[in-house]
Amino acid sequence: MSFDSLAIDVKDLTKIYPGAVRAVDGVSFTVQSGTVFGLLGPNGAGKSTIIKILTTLSRPGGGSVRVAGVDVVAEPGPARRMIGCVAQQSGVDPIATGRENLTLQGRLYGLGGRRLRTQVDDLLERFGLSEYADRPARACNGGMRRRLDVAMGLVHEPHVLFLDEPTTGLDPETRKELWAEIFGMAAVGITVVLSTHYLEEAEELADTLGILDRGKLVAMGTPAELKREMHGDALRVELVEPPGEARVRSALSCLEGVCDIVVAGSGLSARIDPGTATAPVVLAALESAGVRVVSLTLSPPTIDDVYSRHAGRLLCGMPEARR
Amino acid sequence: MTAGPVASVVVQSYHLTVRDLRNSLRQPSYVLAALIQPIAWLLLFGKLLGPLLEHGSADGSYLAFLTPGIVAMTAVFSSGWAGMGIVAEMEHGTLNRFLITPVPRGALVTGRLTQQAVVVLGQTLIVLAFGLALGARFSGGVLILVVFFACVLLGALSVAALSNALGLVTRRHQRVLSVGQFLLLPLAFLSEIFVPRDVMPGWMRAVATVNPVNWVVEVGREATRGDVGWAGVLDRTFALLALTAACAWLSAMAFRHYQRQV
Incomplete structure (x- = not known):
């Protein structure tokens, strides 16, 4: 060099x-x-x-x-x-x-x-x-x-x-x-x-x-x-009412390509890969678990996501949830 | 590089001194205090203690006796707060900015000390002018007067270097101020600034003998006499030189300490 x-x-x-x-x-x-x-x-x-x-x-x-x-x-x-x-x-x-x-x-x-x-x-x-x-x-x-x-x-x-x-x-x-x-x-x-x-x-x-x-x-x-290294897209789902967190987790954690599941109030966020193919699967799983959905947004990874993943500990105050 | 290392220190010290002096002149309160305080001391202490001690100097006038003392006191006190300048420099971020430039580290120290020396020189001239106007006489000749000036500057630089060291280590205005006051007030009063040696109690005489502020005063008193005691003057001058060197070394150590903590 x-x-x-x-x-x-x-x-x-x-x-x-x-x-x-x-x-x-x-x-x-x-x-x-x-x-x-x-x-x-x-x-x-x-x-x-x-x-x-x-x-x-x-x-x-x-x-x-x-x-x-x-x-x-x-x-x-x-x-x-x-x-x-x-x-x-x-x-x-x-x-x-x-x-x-x-x-x-x-x-x-x-x-x-x-x-x-x-x-x-x-x-x-x-x-x-x-x-x-x-x-x-x-x-x-x-x-x-x-x-x-x-x-x-x-x-x-x-x-x-x-x-x-x-x-x-x-x-x-x-x-x-x-x-x-x-x-x-x-x-x-x-x-x-x-x-x-x-x-x-x-x-x-x-x-x-x-x-x-x-x-x-x-x-x-x-x-x-x-x-690009973030693999997949950020999924945000707005729910009709606050779901039981355990119920959501049991419905989604077995699905392939879904990780970083966070439930807060009547909102749910997760990272899914590949985005467009996995989103319908997530919707179906939620429906069959009896969790009613208001809206769903899918966004490509932002620099915020990158930062949260690597140094997010101090940002969100949740030690392991985002990793 | 166009200049050798020594030339570079001299040139950069000059630029930094000019900048310090210019900044000082822009602060009217500083200028007023620096000029008026020594005159106020001369007049106040002259009027206060004069009636009690009208036998101090050769011609019997207390003001004539007091003048060299006030010169020394002014020099030492105005240098006692020199460290405040370094603390302000840290707070403004200018010290670190200077440290990132290729300016010789020595110039950062000598620049500040030169500025202090110029201020003290100005104050000395003002006190002497007032003293002369009020009847003080320097009968010892030009040479002893020059030596006295040198001793005043050495005393001032020692104190300024110590104050700078204090500023670099504590990084607080309050510390520089309180430690300066704590040390300098007793040193001023345990000396022959205000009273001749023969009216002091024995222990105070002993302290005055090893008090650097008093060395400056003693040299000043010699300048007022017709027959200068050169042996004593040289002793005091070399002692002040050694002290200045020691204080400069301490100041350099403090500077290194600061750089390690950055």
Whole structure:
């Protein structure tokens, strides 16, 4: 594998915090140059820790990390020049102006002179920050501040940009604007690593997704691949009255291709494979067990289903029901 | 890379110092406090204690006696809260942002300390100007005055480095503030800032002898005398140098500790 095409190469990454907390536990993945990689997972899954290690902020306990071909542990200096980062917490200096924030950021990368001035002006323009260029950043609202954060991450034209939950707390409009920016970056060849707990965002933006749970990478692939792996469709049945759960289970559990049966109130959900062929069988079985049906919907797997399957423990609070 | 590692530390410290100073100047309450407090101390303590102690300095004026003391006190106190700046830097996320850039780690420390030194230098000049206007005289000559300035800065940097270390380890404004106050108030009062050594009780004299704040004051007092006791001045200066080095080392350790916890 050549470094030209691999922007990130992580092998057996481990991080143990004091108190023996395994924040990251044997994670391996690669990211192709110019693509968007999404790290998806519940809070505390290890997303931020992985980003901190990849951006040289935190040192790994074990494993190897290469960014743009550079070993970030052995050569943090050269690695830092390749990397831009927008941390989960804003890094904007609230007392300094937008221009000052951007200029200092450029200086810290050794830029200066006319080149830096032009670069700062361009970024202010591109991110719609001209109005705040010469006002203290604390005057910015959350969306503006986030845009300034992203602009600061780009001032030295990094090869790889890390965005740790970049749209958390933003209104939908600002979020969409930021998405457009992220697409734009990938289009000009910048590799983007994005962590998020918004499923829609991950599916929309990421070429490849990694799902993290408790420090382990539990699934990885393109959104389409991940959905295909779900085997079959989600079935939802609306019943006339709440059925006895035991009755429903005994009617359905013997059927082939039916799993993940959940009964809640007068609703019933299950995963069936193959979808269209199995649905009539389920209906017939329910009828013969005396369970009356109001409606039935069948939907192809969504990224929500994928997520619930791999990391759903924290989402639905039902330890085994969805597995 | 265009610059060598040392040049890079110097250049980046400069950029960070300029940024810190600019930010400080934008906070009017900070500027007012930094300028007015030392003058208020000089006048208040001068009026309060003057009538009791009109025999302290060579020419008998208490204000002349007090001026070098207030210089030392101002330097040490304004540096005692330096760690608050580091805590604010953590809260704003700027510290971590700086750590992700290739900026030399040393520049992050020296930048803050240089800013503190500039502030202390400004405060020193203001106190001296007021002192001179009110009758203080520095008869020891230029050289001892320069050494006094150096000792003021060394004292200030020691305290600032310790305060930074405290900020990096505790990450709390409140801790930096309370520990700073807890340590600095006694150090200020167990010194010759306000009273000459001969009116102190024996135990207090013993404490003052090993009190770094007092070393700065002693050098300052020498600057007011016609005949400077250089041997004592050099002892104090080297002691302050050693202390600054030790505090800088502690600060660097605290910085490593912070980086491990990120």
